[in-house]
Amino acid sequence: MLAYRAQPTISLPTSCLSWNRPELRSGGSNKSLRVGVKHPKCTKVVGNYNIGSGNPDSDKMHDMLHGRMVAEGTVFQQELVVRSFDVSGDSKMSLVALANYLQDTALNHFERIGVLSDGFSTREMSTRDLVWVLYKTDIAIDRYPCWHDAIQVHTWMYELGKNGLGIDWSFSDLKTGEPLILASSSYMMMNKKTRRLSKFIEEAKKELKPYFMPEWSPMIENTKKLQVINIDTTDFTRLGSSPGWNDMDMNQHVNNAKYFEWILEGTPSWIMRSHQLSSTNLEFRKECGMDATLKCLSKMVGNYNSESDNSATGHNNEGLIEVEHSLRLDSGLEVARARTLWNTKHPDN
Template sequence: MSLVYKSEKTITHYMCDRSRSLTLPMLVNLLLEVSEEQSSELSRDESYLKARGVNWIILRYEFSVSRMPNLKETINIETRASEYNKLFTYREFVVKDSSGKVLLTVDTTFALMDLSTRKMVRLTDEIVSPYQATASRRIRRSDKPKELTDFDDCKQRTFDVRYFDIDGNGHVNNAHYISWLLDSLPSDFLKSHEVSWGVIAFDKEVSEHQSIDSLSMRRKERGTATDHQIKSEAAVHCKASFTWKKLNKEEH
């Protein structure tokens, strides 16, 4: 049985949007912080990995949200590395309120990247065994973001990749991708809606000084849904799909 790690966090002002709810980019930052806390406890933190010339990268998120935590709310985050194969490890997060009610769950797919070649490498027992995840030969088949079908109907914004967008691995922090994805949506829509489900898939790295285009398109399906793409002249770097629920004024 894989080891479960738990951590308590309090939502502060800088983590929230204008509706005083935790933002999706800040949620991801909190989840990765807790993941790193567990790795440190198991002596498998970032410094351990970098000494071996590798580090974790995230290939996929899938979110299922009942509601996002609010400003000053104390939440409990539980995480475990549930399963791994020769290339990927699957980590689960559960976020609960102070009474133990589940607010949201997040499933993630991690891989190891060689810091010199910038390519994925095989997982080793030395790195993954402390987490007590289940070894498997299967590669999970999961929901994928929907493809954008009509670029003429897409909303589009262009962003330049800045120095402070790059993290210690030498690539753009996940939270910045999510901000770019969502920033292509109209502010009136973002003020009146909250994510209820989402999937994000990462492909090619984005580099400093690149310009990227964030495209989005709305569709009607199970409520309101949006599909997204981050691309440059050279490649498509990230795709995402989200399902949204309309916020009640009483909620905020």
């Protein structure tokens, strides 16, 4: 169902955070890092941790916090720590948090190579009112990082066909180098004024080509087409989902992570309790704006007897559950479709 390609060779050790980590020394001896913060009602200095603009190590600090280019400038690398607001009830990173990190590291990648402009676009695209919009994304999860885990993210881009941009991600444990998560996404250009898709303009190709991974195609390839769900044969329906102002992104449509949240909300709760998401494929069909009302439809693939007997037939992998999803406006128009695969929960996963 999902085909995987080998990851690009990155000639740096897994613990390469130390490659650009500045030496931070606490106390008054390190004056270059000691800039006090004064409370408006106090005369004494509170803390000694802010970094002044004249600090000679500020570039290294920027690298540590915002990432750096490696592998001869074709791969962007960034380190993250899983925060309490990134995790769900089992103290593991949520799918919504993961989707946000995919978006954030991609934007940081564009910013680092110096082409990021207004929204998710290059300078040449911005002058023509063009932005990148996500067309589809595939995610495969081997192990979820937990609260306080330090993870390392590598991301790279490549030309996808004549009109698309491909971006891949690899998440690994910073301490052990263990691979955790792989993801591949496809982007298309959209005109912000007409809201119509556009061709990949040559001016933008020239901006990005020096940073493309040469002769590369998506690391995860979805070999099974996502099917249209017949509303009369769905197994689970959730009504009344609606985005608000905080769900909008810089391109003035619903943030990508919100779609993953809707998919999970439209998944039967008994699956969430007994299984853990191992992979998902999401395709966007239509833009969704604020105040829209959606239906979240889910259909089980295979034969499921009941909620009390969650056995499945017709599957090669014992305990694996496959669910097809559709997000539709009240008018019936489909805004996205997806597939999720769920494995039985294990304590070490």
